[in-house]
Amino acid sequence: MELLKFDMSRCDLCGQCIEKCPFGALQMEKSGITANEKCRMCSVCVKTCPQRAIRFEQVARSVDKDQWKGILVYAEQENGTIHPVVYELIGEARKLAAKVGYDVNCVMVGGAGTKENAEKLLPYGVKEVFVYEHPGFEGFKADCYSDAVADCVSTIKPSVVLIGATACGRSMAPRLSTRFHTGLTADCTELRMKDNTDLVQVRPAFGGNIMAQIIISDSRPQFATVRYKVMDKAKKVSNPTGKVTICNATELMVRSGISIVERAVITRTKSIEEEDVLVVAGRGVKTAKDVEMVRELAALLGGQLCFTRPMVENGFGDAAHQIGLSGRTVKPKLIITCGVSGAVQFTACMNTAQTIVAINTDPEAQIFRIAHYRIVDDLYQVVPELIARIKAAKEAE
Amino acid sequence: MKIIVCMKQVPLSSKVEIDEETGNLKRMGAATRTNPFDLFALECALRIREQLGGTVTVLTMGPEQAESMIRDAYMMGADDAVILSDRKFAGSDVLATSYTLSQGIRMLGGADLIICGRQTTDGDTAQIGPAIAEHLHLPHAAWVNEITDVSSTHIQVRQDLASVFQISEMAYPCLITVDKDICVPRLPSYRRKVEAAMKPIRTVSCQDLPDPDMTRFGLVGSPTTVERIFPPPTGAGNITLEGTAIEKASQLFDLLAAAKYF
Numbered sequence: 001m002e003l004l005k006f007d008m009s010r011c012d013l014c015g016q017c018i019e020k021c022p023f024g025a026l027q028m029e030k031s032g033i034t035a036n037e038k039c040r041m042c043s044v045c046v047k048t049c050p051q052r053a054i055r056f057e058q059v060a061r062s063v064d065k066d067q068w069k070g071i072l073v074y075a076e077q078e079n080g081t082i083h084p085v086v087y088e089l090i091g092e093a094r095k096l097a098a099k100v101g102y103d104v105n106c107v108m109v110g111g112a113g114t115k116e117n118a119e120k121l122l123p124y125g126v127k128e129v130f131v132y133e134h135p136g137f138e139g140f141k142a143d144c145y146s147d148a149v150a151d152c153v154s155t156i157k158p159s160v161v162l163i164g165a166t167a168c169g170r171s172m173a174p175r176l177s178t179r180f181h182t183g184l185t186a187d188c189t190e191l192r193m194k195d196n197t198d199l200v201q202v203r204p205a206f207g208g209n210i211m212a213q214i215i216i217s218d219s220r221p222q223f224a225t226v227r228y229k230v231m232d233k234a235k236k237v238s239n240p241t242g243k244v245t246i247c248n249a250t251e252l253m254v255r256s257g258i259s260i261v262e263r264a265v266i267t268r269t270k271s272i273e274e275e276d277v278l279v280v281a282g283r284g285v286k287t288a289k290d291v292e293m294v295r296e297l298a299a300l301l302g303g304q305l306c307f308t309r310p311m312v313e314n315g316f317g318d319a320a321h322q323i324g325l326s327g328r329t330v331k332p333k334l335i336i337t338c339g340v341s342g343a344v345q346f347t348a349c350m351n352t353a354q355t356i357v358a359i360n361t362d363p364e365a366q367i368f369r370i371a372h373y374r375i376v377d378d379l380y381q382v383v384p385e386l387i388a389r390i391k392a393a394k395e396a397e
Numbered sequence: 398m399k400i401i402v403c404m405k406q407v408p409l410s411s412k413v414e415i416d417e418e419t420g421n422l423k424r425m426g427a428a429t430r431t432n433p434f435d436l437f438a439l440e441c442a443l444r445i446r447e448q449l450g451g452t453v454t455v456l457t458m459g460p461e462q463a464e465s466m467i468r469d470a471y472m473m474g475a476d477d478a479v480i481l482s483d484r485k486f487a488g489s490d491v492l493a494t495s496y497t498l499s500q501g502i503r504m505l506g507g508a509d510l511i512i513c514g515r516q517t518t519d520g521d522t523a524q525i526g527p528a529i530a531e532h533l534h535l536p537h538a539a540w541v542n543e544i545t546d547v548s549s550t551h552i553q554v555r556q557d558l559a560s561v562f563q564i565s566e567m568a569y570p571c572l573i574t575v576d577k578d579i580c581v582p583r584l585p586s587y588r589r590k591v592e593a594a595m596k597p598i599r600t601v602s603c604q605d606l607p608d609p610d611m612t613r614f615g616l617v618g619s620p621t622t623v624e625r626i627f628p629p630p631t632g633a634g635n636i637t638l639e640g641t642a643i644e645k646a647s648q649l650f651d652l653l654a655a656a657k658y659f
Contacts, residue, residue: 167556
């Protein structure tokens with residue numbers, strides 16, 4: 001496996017790369033500078049070279065699959081805590097790993113507190129968490145985060161690397177797959193492990209109009225990103241045996257072409273068009289107090305409360321939360337209508353929602369014509385029960 | 398200031414046909430448009446040029462029909478353009494596409510700033526920009542929704558990282574991928590139409606690239622293989638929940654729990 005490539009037309013044999021290489025992997029030979037097997041792809045020489053004459057290379061399709069084993073999950077941290085997608089990736093990784101007898105390991109990169117977070121992953125059945133902690137990893141710098149993860153990948157040689165399809169994950173994953181000259185599939189919605197350790201990756205394309213089933217049959221590792229809330233969260237194991245391993249995060253590893261000037265949490269107020277979940281109160285919801293009950297359901301589902309036109313006219317809500325021809329058009333993943341009759345002016349502006357649940361006492365209500373799940377019953381009985389069940393489930397977590 | 402903007406011509410409609418034999422998408426004959434995200438990239442480049450001077454070069458990989466997109470880019474004000482077009486590029490995945498584009502950038506002698514749209518509307522991966530940066534060993538900032546400062550030596554951008562924003566600064570050369578909120582792309586100028594029609598477009602095949610290693614282009618250079626393409630599962634059913642109100646609430650609870658709404 002050839003890892004580094006020297007552009008001899010640019011190299012002026014200054015020798016700085018040899019001097020800087022922390023692993024002593026470079027040497028001057030008659031043919032120019034060459035790398036030996038000690039190379040860990042730390043990228044120090046690539047960054048050091050004043051002539052930009054050094055590149056990472058790896059000949060595609062020359063991989064011995066048996067050398068790449070196990071599943072590595074990139075455990076992203078967000079504002080000092082572990083991003084919830086990580087637990088889902090571990091859950092999926094364990095299922096895939098069980099099929100072919102692999103282990104599941106994690107890699108974490110970050111500033112102070114990363115090691116403490118790493119400990120939190122062990123109860124979920126992870127064998128080893130590799131930690132790269134350094135003040136230089138504060139914030140997100142795609143280049144040096146990639147260097148750290150690449151160091152881990154080249155050390156433990158995983159067959160599969162799973163990365164959350166978050167803003168940071170999607171920014172880093174392509175750098176890694178490119179560096180290892182291998183494949184990356186974005187936003188997988190389904191993963192399956194073949195007996196020969198090829199990972200079957202299914203993802204939507206063309207705005208979800210087509211599903212593509214993709215494999216990476218002749219190269220390793222197999223990189224995939226997966227969105228949050230797609231896979232099932234890992235369950236804790238009864239007697240965790242994993243450990244945290246501190247890796248050497250060198251000064252050179254944190255050297256980045258990016259300097260962070262400012263970083264702050266965004267407080268976002270989403271418009272109803274941007275929400276994934278909407279709960280609608282129609283005229284079946286009688287009083288302001290009842291509106292608050294429906295609002296509580298919306299909040300528990302992480303969404304917003306919306307209204308039909310009569311409800312807005314009666315002062316229960318504002319125009320920014322009105323669905324219909326005289327209000328907004330929405331296309332959420334889930335919409336639950338409570339006491340909504342379903343006039344065409346309303347349904348025309350929400351009937352493309354992925355899942356429509358309608359609660360109404362009138363079995364003839366127009367809303368039931370477009371609903372995917374019909375609940376012909378009293379919302380004053382169904383909604384409080386649903387709220388109680390969700391609350392109980394959240395407390396049990 | 399030398400700026401390269403990577404652009405792509407995408408199908409106008411997201412309803413596309415599939416080649417049953419190869420499992421690849423059929424692109425021929427379908428109506429096309431410029432990937433909308435790339436218009437924001439071009440607009441950003443033009444604004445930086447207006448501020449600092451320099452050139453804006455459009456780089457695209459695709460069939461020769463991409464010329465119509467280039468003419469539009471010229472009408473918006475791009476200085477020159479290169480189409481990387483070769484049948485050997487067909488079937489490229491992220492690795493091969495980003496490699497080919499990075500070769501195009503090397504052929505152009507590099508750039509101070511490379512700007513890409515955040516993603517295309519056909520592939521939807523948002524991976525090409527960072528992958529090009531990796532091929533060229535450049536730092537990159539993705540999800541840029543504001544250029545907070547730009548000078549002849551560095552650029553400072555605001556990145557939207559979902560729960561946080563980050564203002565990052567990079568010295569040239571570097572790459573950014575821009576979001577759609579970053580600016581309003583100008584309309585093509587009909588005053589420039591005649592000029593744009595005359596302007597040359599360089600079409601480059603794989604032999605003209607600096608490192609024409611045939612194993613790295615197109616289907617051959619693509620580690621991912623599309624095994625099959627199929628229509629997405631149809632949406633939710635048309636189901637009436639039965640039982641008492643409590644039982645119905647319980648069924649709805651199970652449905653919502655299975656879909657991870659809480």
